[in-house]
Amino acid sequence: MTKKKVYITGDIPRNGIDMLRENYHVEVFDSEAPITEDVLKEKIKGCDGLVSMVGDPVTSDVIEESGNLKVIANYGVGYDNIDVDRATQKGIKVTNTPGVLHETTADLTFSLILGVMRRTVESDKFLRDNNFKGWKPQLFLGNDVYGKRLGIIGMGEIGEAVAKRARGFEMDVLYNKRTPLSGEEENRLGVKYSDIEDIVKTSDIITLHVPLTKETKHLFTKEEFKKMKDDAYLINTARGPVVKEDDLVWALENREIKGAGLDVFEEEPKVHPGLMNREDCVLLPHIGSATEECRQEMAEIACKNVIKVLEGNKPITPVN
Numbered sequence: 001m002t003k004k005k006v007y008i009t010g011d012i013p014r015n016g017i018d019m020l021r022e023n024y025h026v027e028v029f030d031s032e033a034p035i036t037e038d039v040l041k042e043k044i045k046g047c048d049g050l051v052s053m054v055g056d057p058v059t060s061d062v063i064e065e066s067g068n069l070k071v072i073a074n075y076g077v078g079y080d081n082i083d084v085d086r087a088t089q090k091g092i093k094v095t096n097t098p099g100v101l102h103e104t105t106a107d108l109t110f111s112l113i114l115g116v117m118r119r120t121v122e123s124d125k126f127l128r129d130n131n132f133k134g135w136k137p138q139l140f141l142g143n144d145v146y147g148k149r150l151g152i153i154g155m156g157e158i159g160e161a162v163a164k165r166a167r168g169f170e171m172d173v174l175y176n177k178r179t180p181l182s183g184e185e186e187n188r189l190g191v192k193y194s195d196i197e198d199i200v201k202t203s204d205i206i207t208l209h210v211p212l213t214k215e216t217k218h219l220f221t222k223e224e225f226k227k228m229k230d231d232a233y234l235i236n237t238a239r240g241p242v243v244k245e246d247d248l249v250w251a252l253e254n255r256e257i258k259g260a261g262l263d264v265f266e267e268e269p270k271v272h273p274g275l276m277n278r279e280d281c282v283l284l285p286h287i288g289s290a291t292e293e294c295r296q297e298m299a300e301i302a303c304k305n306v307i308k309v310l311e312g313n314k315p316i317t318p319v320n
């Protein structure tokens with residue numbers, strides 16, 4: 001009997017690939033640049049399973065070319081890169097990897113908050129450039145994180161993990177989501193529900209944790225930046241298009257906000273040229289879940305989802 005075929009569009013940890021290789025014919029796209037739509041269309045022909053990366057364009061056209069495909073297992077929790085409606089119409093299961101990356105991404109969120117507010121990236125560069133001549137009272141003055149008001153927009157797994165960390169910093173945490181948490185959950189996390197307008201106007205730090213949807217695209221534009229405090233910071237580890245990048249650059253240039261910490265960009269891997277030389281921004285190459293531990297767990301879930309579906313069972317973390 002010929003083995004079923006699984007295509008993996010990125011070099012994920014071996015634990016996942018090995019699991020699939022036990023029973024399937026596995027091919028891995030291993031290249032510096034992510035796979036393009038045209039290459040994916042070719043590669044997917046004749047495949048039963050696909051493990052896709054969060055930047056891959058699993059479009060309606062790609063799905064159309066896919067013939068046999070039974071499952072698209074996205075290697076990440078966000079799945080805005082996949083035309084889920086088209087997959088559903090074709091009876092293809094789509095899965096993601098919740099439950100294993102929220103703590104890791106929350107760590108990175110705090111790393112961005114601390115990095116931009118305490119100016120650690122700038123200071124590191126200053127020292128390496130041999131500019132450190134001794135302790136000075138005004139050297140790299142930043143802002144306190146401790147005790148500040150943190151606005152969390154999107155209070156799911158990552159938002160909650162950020163809120164838990166904020167307790168250690170004795171922050172005053174406001175949050176927004178479409179369906180508020182119960183009073184009990186709010187007490188457990190030490191957070192208060194608020195509308196986005198209030199969060200925008202009163203927070204010292206706003207951190208975004210919504211999925212990218214039609215509703216959340218360009219949630220932050222000039223309008224919100226104008227309302228934010230002039231000394232507030234914006235952190236985005238969600239998805240680039242949640243923020244209109246042109247408007248963010250405008251806000252930074254016009255001192256409408258004080259700084260930004262970004263792990264995601266509107267047209268990745270392109271970064272707005274207006275951000276590149278700004279010292280009031282910390283810019284990271286989409287590494288929210290990038291730890292050895294987390295990526296291994298993601299590989300396990302993504303590949304188990306493929307196996308479940310190809311064996312005729314329900315996936316463990318379905319999207320559709």
Ligand code: NAP
Binds near residue numbers: 211212288
């Ligand atoms: P999650 O558990 O599904 O939480 C999403 C939250 O957003 C929920 O609280 C949801 O609550 C809220 N939400 C959805 N639409 C909203 C809207 N229009 N207005 C306000 N709140 C809204 O997802 P998660 O695991 O926390 O991940 C969040 C996102 O982070 C992912 O979708 C992904 O894009 C991104 N991410 C990035 C990285 C990275 O490497 N930088 C890593 C992991 C995840 P309601 O449904 O009640 O509104």
